[in-house]
Amino acid sequence: MNAIFLRVALDTPLDTFFDYRWVSATEEANASNQPSIGQLVLVPFGRQEITGLIVDIVETTTVPVDKLRDVIAVRHVLPALNAEWLALIKFAADYYQRPLGEVALPALPKNLKVAKTVSLDRALKKLGRLSFPHDAAPQDEPALNAEQQAAVNAITHTREFSPYLLFGVTGSGKTEVYLQSAARILAESASGQILILVPEINLTPQFEARIRDRFPGLHLSTLHSGMAEGERLLHWLAAHQGQARIVLGTRLAMLASMPDLRLIIVDEEHDPSYKQQEGLRYSARDLAIWRAHQLRIPVVLGSATPSLESWHGAQSGRYRLLELHERAVKDAVLPVVKIINLEREKPSEGLTPRLIAAIRQRLEKGEQSLLFLNRRGYAPVLACDACGWISNCTRCTANLVLHKGDHRLRCHHCGLEQRIPRSCPTCGNIDLQPLGRGTQRLEETLASIFPEARVFRIDADSTRLKGSAAAAFERVHDGEVDILIGTQMVAKGHDFKRLTLVAALNPDAALFSQDYRASERLFAQLMQVSGRAGRTAQKEGGSISEVLVQTRYPDHPLYHALMAHNYQSFATDLLQERQQAQLPPFMYQALLRAEARELATAIEFLQQAASCTQHTGITINDPIPMTMTRVANVDRAQLLVESVSRPALQAFVKEWIVTLRAMKSRVKWLVEIDPVDI
Ligand code: ADP
Ligand code: ZN
Numbered sequence: 001m002n003a004i005f006l007r008v009a010l011d012t013p014l015d016t017f018f019d020y021r022w023v024s025a026t027e028e029a030n031a032s033n034q035p036s037i038g039q040l041v042l043v044p045f046g047r048q049e050i051t052g053l054i055v056d057i058v059e060t061t062t063v064p065v066d067k068l069r070d071v072i073a074v075r076h077v078l079p080a081l082n083a084e085w086l087a088l089i090k091f092a093a094d095y096y097q098r099p100l101g102e103v104a105l106p107a108l109p110k111n112l113k114v115a116k117t118v119s120l121d122r123a124l125k126k127l128g129r130l131s132f133p134h135d136a137a138p139q140d141e142p143a144l145n146a147e148q149q150a151a152v153n154a155i156t157h158t159r160e161f162s163p164y165l166l167f168g169v170t171g172s173g174k175t176e177v178y179l180q181s182a183a184r185i186l187a188e189s190a191s192g193q194i195l196i197l198v199p200e201i202n203l204t205p206q207f208e209a210r211i212r213d214r215f216p217g218l219h220l221s222t223l224h225s226g227m228a229e230g231e232r233l234l235h236w237l238a239a240h241q242g243q244a245r246i247v248l249g250t251r252l253a254m255l256a257s258m259p260d261l262r263l264i265i266v267d268e269e270h271d272p273s274y275k276q277q278e279g280l281r282y283s284a285r286d287l288a289i290w291r292a293h294q295l296r297i298p299v300v301l302g303s304a305t306p307s308l309e310s311w312h313g314a315q316s317g318r319y320r321l322l323e324l325h326e327r328a329v330k331d332a333v334l335p336v337v338k339i340i341n342l343e344r345e346k347p348s349e350g351l352t353p354r355l356i357a358a359i360r361q362r363l364e365k366g367e368q369s370l371l372f373l374n375r376r377g378y379a380p381v382l383a384c385d386a387c388g389w390i391s392n393c394t395r396c397t398a399n400l401v402l403h404k405g406d407h408r409l410r411c412h413h414c415g416l417e418q419r420i421p422r423s424c425p426t427c428g429n430i431d432l433q434p435l436g437r438g439t440q441r442l443e444e445t446l447a448s449i450f451p452e453a454r455v456f457r458i459d460a461d462s463t464r465l466k467g468s469a470a471a472a473f474e475r476v477h478d479g480e481v482d483i484l485i486g487t488q489m490v491a492k493g494h495d496f497k498r499l500t501l502v503a504a505l506n507p508d509a510a511l512f513s514q515d516y517r518a519s520e521r522l523f524a525q526l527m528q529v530s531g532r533a534g535r536t537a538q539k540e541g542g543s544i545s546e547v548l549v550q551t552r553y554p555d556h557p558l559y560h561a562l563m564a565h566n567y568q569s570f571a572t573d574l575l576q577e578r579q580q581a582q583l584p585p586f587m588y589q590a591l592l593r594a595e596a597r598e599l600a601t602a603i604e605f606l607q608q609a610a611s612c613t614q615h616t617g618i619t620i621n622d623p624i625p626m627t628m629t630r631v632a633n634v635d636r637a638q639l640l641v642e643s644v645s646r647p648a649l650q651a652f653v654k655e656w657i658v659t660l661r662a663m664k665s666r667v668k669w670l671v672e673i674d675p676v677d678i
């Protein structure tokens with residue numbers, strides 16, 4: 001008998017590998033059924049059978065013979081994940097301080113990890129039957145302008161690691177640069193692959209269509225979390241087997257297996273959705289840079305409003321800056337941004353007379369208006385004037401939001417729902433008032449001011465059903481909507497042809513947020529939502545595209561930069577502030593978060609965690625409750641650890657985690673590297 005041991009990574013919080021015995025099924029061990037590193041295996045674990053990943057094959061093991069168990073099956077039909085992929089996973093696990101198995105296995109489609117291989121076999125058979133055309137010839141490429149051409153030349157000129165920041169306003173032709181760079185690289189080999197990341201794939205069917213039109217002879221895989229499992233497996237396999245030459249996906253696609261990856265593109269690189277907020281809290285953008293470095297290929301970060309990290313990277317020469325100064329379509333101009341001072345022009349129901357007049361003008365010309373209000377629901381809170389009662393969530397440090405249509409008060413954090421009370425729960429007053437306004441209330445107001453207009457709302461509530469978001473956007477594109485009301489959902493990646501007015505109703509809150517990134521985000525959002533207007537050339541007699549911002553702080557530098565379409569000056573100021581305040585990107589951070597029934601317990605744990613360690617070059621701050629302390633009856637606190645040196649912080653956290661584990665506290669905790677929400 002011929003026994004070897006397979007060292008296997010499993011999806012468990014235990015930071016260790018597991019050894020299993022593998023006995024060759026036949027006497028003459030045949031080379032084709034020998035297991036290899038990077039293959040999946042089915043193994044017994046406790047009373048379950050689970051799927052693991054072979055990370056090593058060894059001849060001896062320290063596991064005692066009576067504890068040692070046999071591998072149930074090796075997935076020979078699936079080509080092994082290659083060494084580069086394993087290295088990527090290992091890097092992510094190390095960097096974000098998680099066990100390798102907790103990174104590797106969740107990165108794979110669910111249907112690969114089930115005991116029965118029916119769906120895998122079926123998918124492989126299906127892909128085997130398809131003939132994959134590898135005709136990389138692009139269709140109908142427009143001639144590039146000089147700046148676009150320079151960008152494409154730069155991106156495609158070497159076969160080395162080269163990170164680029166492609167900076168250009170919405171409509172400046174960044175996508176065209178991606179596509180033509182891809183075309184060149186695809187033409188160079190019969191197997192090269194391109195990975196294109198977008199923040200939210202459900203919102204970008206136009207992007208997908210554009211890629212398909214451009215490369216009708218190539219197979220495109222899409223990867224995002226909204227896909228059915230069967231579908232996801234097919235697309236993942238096509239990428240893994242090299243059949244898909246282009247992969248378009250959300251952040252999770254960054255962990256896809258692509259054997260001959262030659263170019264990575266991260267569109268809207270500043271978007272916070274590139275950061276995963278649960279499980280492995282990775283930044284797909286940062287991993288893209290690492291992966292490109294590993295494979296020695298170009299990577300392009302594209303944005304109209306780059307993240308300060310990337311902007312700083314370009315300023316300091318780590319990334320090469322490629323700029324597109326103008327809109328690509330001839331005569332398409334940038335919208336005029338105007339500020340409406342709310343101190344002077346009093347709004348009624350949130351709308352100033354000037355804004356109402358601007359909407360009316362669009363209606364008369366058959367054009368579209370977009371009103372941006374980043375708050376869903378009818379009103380953020382219901383209140384009693386008589387006694388001061390307000391609708392608090394009993395389980396969170398938050399208000400219950402009024403949803404008038406379905407007669408509910410709803411917590412947007414824990415999901416708690418109540419009927420709207422008929423009278424004040426404390427004093428009995430029946431005259432309860434909704435305070436403030438959300439998208440539903442705005443919809444109601446607009447419908448009453450403009451009864452003849454087709455008013456339409458797009459937010460998380462109106463698009464809850466699967467596929468309904470796509471249908472909603474379809475309506476807008478088809479011109480069946482006159483006034484569109486939306487949250488940040490409408491800001492991303494859409495090309496509304498007849499849109500000539502964009503208004504931000506009340507963006508001020510973000511100016512004074514505790515989160516130091518809030519103004520960076522607000523600027524990006526407003527720039528992006530402004531970019532929806534005036535994308536196509538002004539038609540004869542059409543209105544000038546306008547962006548109206550209602551604010552109480554008309555002199556705020558952020559709004560001035562917005563009026564001047566001047567991201568650079570905004571970013572320069574903000575970077576200076578960050579440097580003075582010693583914040584990222586001039587500082588590296590990690591957060592220890594703790595959750596407990598009682599805030600005191602969480603804080604106490606963090607205090608212990610802070611005192612059990614010391615390190616030169618590392619600043620350990622005081623534990624503090626999170627801004628929203630309580631969510632779903634759990635109190636949350638955090639401890640910020642900082643260093644100007646990324647390697648020093650890494651080394652510190654690695655040791656620290658070992659100590660924290662040894663504390664065996666009952667408090668639930670986790671460490672987050674490069675946190676974005678502090
Ligand atoms: P971005 O990605 O920066 O928003 P796009 O690449 O989508 O910009 O370009 C905006 C519009 O301009 C699209 O309709 C696109 O087809 C068009 N366009 C881009 N580059 C060119 C070009 N060189 N010639 C003609 N039209 C172009
Ligand atoms: Zn709640």
Ligand code: ZN
Nearest residue numbers: 384387424427
């Ligand atoms: Zn009351």
